[in-house]
Amino acid sequence: MENDPAILRRTFFEKMGIGTLGAVAAGAIAQRALAAETKKEWKQTSDRKIRIGVVGGGFGCGFQWHNHPNCTVEAVSDLQPAKCDRLKKVYRCEKSYESLEKLILDPKIEAVAVFTDAPSHGRHCVDVMNHGKHCVCAVPAAFTLEDIQKLKEIKEKTGLRYMMAESSSYHSDLYNMKLIYEHGGFGKIIYSEGEYYHYNVDTAWGYKEWRNALPPMFYPTHSTAYYIGVTRGRYTAVSCLGFRGKAERYSNNSYKNPFSDETALFTTSEGGMARMNVCWGIQGAHGEIGRVFGELGSMVGNTFRAGKGIQTAYEGIGDKKTTQLADHRPALPPAMSAGGPGGSAGQITDEFVMSGIEGREPLVDVYEAIAMTAPGIVAHQSALKHGEQLKIPQYDPPKLAKTG
Numbered sequence: 093m094e095n096d097p098a099i100l101r102r103t104f105f106e107k108m109g110i111g112t113l114g115a116v117a118a119g120a121i122a123q124r125a126l127a128a129e130t131k132k133e134w135k136q137t138s139d140r141k142i143r144i145g146v147v148g149g150g151f152g153c154g155f156q157w158h159n160h161p162n163c164t165v166e167a168v169s170d171l172q173p174a175k176c177d178r179l180k181k182v183y184r185c186e187k188s189y190e191s192l193e194k195l196i197l198d199p200k201i202e203a204v205a206v207f208t209d210a211p212s213h214g215r216h217c218v219d220v221m222n223h224g225k226h227c228v229c230a231v232p233a234a235f236t237l238e239d240i241q242k243l244k245e246i247k248e249k250t251g252l253r254y255m256m257a258e259s260s261s262y263h264s265d266l267y268n269m270k271l272i273y274e275h276g277g278f279g280k281i282i283y284s285e286g287e288y289y290h291y292n293v294d295t296a297w298g299y300k301e302w303r304n305a306l307p308p309m310f311y312p313t314h315s316t317a318y319y320i321g322v323t324r325g326r327y328t329a330v331s332c333l334g335f336r337g338k339a340e341r342y343s344n345n346s347y348k349n350p351f352s353d354e355t356a357l358f359t360t361s362e363g364g365m366a367r368m369n370v371c372w373g374i375q376g377a378h379g380e381i382g383r384v385f386g387e388l389g390s391m392v393g394n395t396f397r398a399g400k401g402i403q404t405a406y407e408g409i410g411d412k413k414t415t416q417l418a419d420h421r422p423a424l425p426p427a428m429s430a431g432g433p434g435g436s437a438g439q440i441t442d443e444f445v446m447s448g449i450e451g452r453e454p455l456v457d458v459y460e461a462i463a464m465t466a467p468g469i470v471a472h473q474s475a476l477k478h479g480e481q482l483k484i485p486q487y488d489p490p491k492l493a494k495t496g
Contacts, residue, residue, distance in 0.1 A: 134423040134442075136161050142448045143200055146183060147192045147216075148207030149175025151230055156441045157205065158183045159427045163445045169195040171299070192216055196223040203253075203448060206230065209299040210311070214239025217254065221246045226253040228444045231313045233458075233465040237485065240466050244487050247458040255444050255454035256461035259432060260286075260317040260380050262439035264419040265393025269322045269384055271420055278386030280362045281325070285384075286318030287369040289377035305337070305345035308354040308370035309475070312468025313461075315368040318382025318393075320464045321456070325361045327467040329483050332356035334475035337373060349472075356471040358484075370468070380434070462487045 141164045146152050149170040157163045167187040168179035176188050189195040196204060196219065203226040206216050214234030220227045233256055234240050247254050260266055272278060288311070297303050309332060319325065334351030336342060342350050352373035358366040371377065383392045424430070424438045431437035447454040456464075467484050474482045 132423060134425050136425070138162060138449050140449060142203055142445050144203045144205055145169065145189075145195045145198065145201040145225075146179055146185075146205045146207070147195060148205075148230070149177075149179040150207065152205060152207030153178055153182045154432050154437050155205065156428045156431065156438055157445075158185070159425070160441055160445050161425055161427065162449050163441075166201050167195055167198055193219070196220055196225060201225060203227065203444075205444075209302045211235050211302050214243055218242050218246045221250050221252045221254065224250070224252070226448060228255045228257055228440075228454075229461075231256055231258050231465075232311055232468070233313075233461040235310055235469070237466060237469055240462055240469075240487060243458060244462060248489065253447055253453060254458040254461070255447065256313070256456045256458075256464070257440045257444075258313045258317050258321070258456050258461070258464060259434060259436035259440070260314045260382070261321040261456050262421065262436035262443070263380070263393070263434035264417075264421055265391075266318060266321050266382060267421045268417050269318075269382070269391050269393065272389070272391065273322050273384075273386075277389055278384060278391075279388040280364065281319065281323055281360070281384050281386045282364045283385045284319040284322070284360075284364070284366045284382070285368070286315035286366070286380070286382045287371075288312075288314035288380050289369070289371050289374055291375055291377055292372045305339075305341045305347055305349050306372075307347055307349040307472045308334075308351060308372060309356060309468040309472040310347075312356075312368065312370055312471070313464040314380045315370055315382075316366075316464045316467060318368075318380075318384070319358075319360060319366045320460060322382075322384055323360075323362065324460065326463055326486060326488070327358040327366065327484050328361055328486075329359045329481055330356050330467055330471045330474050331479045331481040332471035332474040333479050334472075335371075335373065351472075351475055354471065354475050356468075356474070358467060358471075368471075459488050 141162055143164055143166040144157050145167045146157060146165055147169045158165050165183040165185045167189055168176060168183060168185050169189040169192055170176040170179060171191060180188055204220045206227060206229040208216050210232060213229050217227045217229050234243060333355055335353040336350045337352030342352060353371040356368045360366055381393060384390060421439055424442055428438045443454050470482050470484050474480055
C-alpha cells in the first residue's frame with residue numbers, strides 16, 4: 093500500500109500545504125514546488141580569479157570567461173591560426189599557444205576549457221587533469237567506453253574538478269523540471285522523452301571532418317539530459333533502432349556508421365522508460381525538446397528556437413490546465429548575459445567558475461557527464477545489432493557501506 097499512487101499524491105499535497113486534490117491547480121503545484129527557489133541577485137563573495145586557458149576557437153568563443161568577475165583568461169589555443177586569433181580577440185587575451193599540449197604546461201593556468209573536436213574530448217581532458225588542472229569540456233564526454241573509464245579514473249585519482257558543458261541542463265525548462273522533481277512534484281518519472289534535431293545536408297565538417305556520418309547516439313547528451321539532468325537517475329539498459337542514411341557517406345565512413353537518425357528506448361533506475369532521439373536527417377527540424385511524465389504531474393519543455401525564446405509548462409493532477417513558469421535559473425553577474433542555445437552559455441560559465449571559487453563539484457560533474465554520454469555509445473551498438481537490448485555499464489563510485 094505504501095506505493096499506492098493515491099497515497100503518494102495525497103502525501104505530496106499535504107507536504108506542500110495545498111488542500112484537497114480536486115481543488116488543486118497545476119500552477120499551484122509547480123509554483124509551490126519552486127517557491128523556495130526564487131531567483132536572487134548575484135553577489136560577489138570573493139575577489140579570487142580562476143585563471144583559465146581556452147582551447148578551441150569555434151564553439152569555444154561562445155562563452156563569457158572574460159566577463160565573469162571571478163575569472164581571467166590567461167591564454168588561448170587553437171591548431172588553426174585564424175581561429176586562435178579569433179579567441180584572442182573575443183577574450184581580449186594576447187597570450188596564445190599553438191596546441192593544447194603546450195597550453196597545459198603553463199604554470200599560471202589552473203583550469204582549461206576544452207572545446208576541441210569531439211573524438212578527442214576524452215583524451216584531452218585526461219591530459220589536462222594529468223597536468224594538475226581543472227577541466228570544463230564541450231559535449232560529449234567521450235566517444236568510447238575506454239575513454240569514459242580513463243576519465244573516471246583520472247578524476248578519482250586527482251580529485252580535480254571536471255564539468256561537461258551540457259547546454260540542455262542549463263535551459264530554463266529542464267532546470268525547472270529538476271527543481272520540481274527535487275521537491276516531489278513529479279513523484280517517480282514513469283516516462284520521459286528527449287529529442288535533439290540538427291538537420292545536416294552535408295555533415296562533412298568540423299576539425300578533420302569529425303562530423304562526417306557521425307553516429308547520432310555518439311552525440312546524445314542534449315537528449316539524455318532530459319532524464320539524467322532532471323533526476324540524477326541512471327539508464328540501465330537500452331534498445332535502439334537507426335534509420336539508414338541515403339547519402340553516400342553513410343555507406344563509407346570512418347565510423348562504419350550507416351545511420352543518419354537513431355531512436356533509443358532506455359530503462360531507468362526508477363523502473364521507468366525513456367525514449368531519446370538524435371536525428372540528422374529530418375529536414376526542417378532543429379533544436380532540443382524534452383518531456384517528463386511522472387506519478388504526480390508532467391511537464392513539456394519547448395526550448396530555444398530562433399527568435400522565440402523559451403517556454404515551459406507544468407501540468408499537475410487535479411485539473412487539465414497548464415501554467416507557464418518563470419525562469420528559476422541562478423542569477424548571473426551583472427556584466428554577463430545569457431547567450432548560447434537556450435540562454436545556457438552564461439549559466440555554464442558561471443557554474444564552472446563558481447564551483448572553483450566555492451570548492452564544490454559542478455552541476456554536471458564527471459559522473460553526471462558519463463551518465464549522459466555512455467548510454468549513447470551503448471545505444472549505437474544496439475542499433476548495429478538491430479535493436480538488441482544491451483545493459484549499460486555504470487561508472488558511479490561505490491556507495492559507502494553503512495555501519496552501526
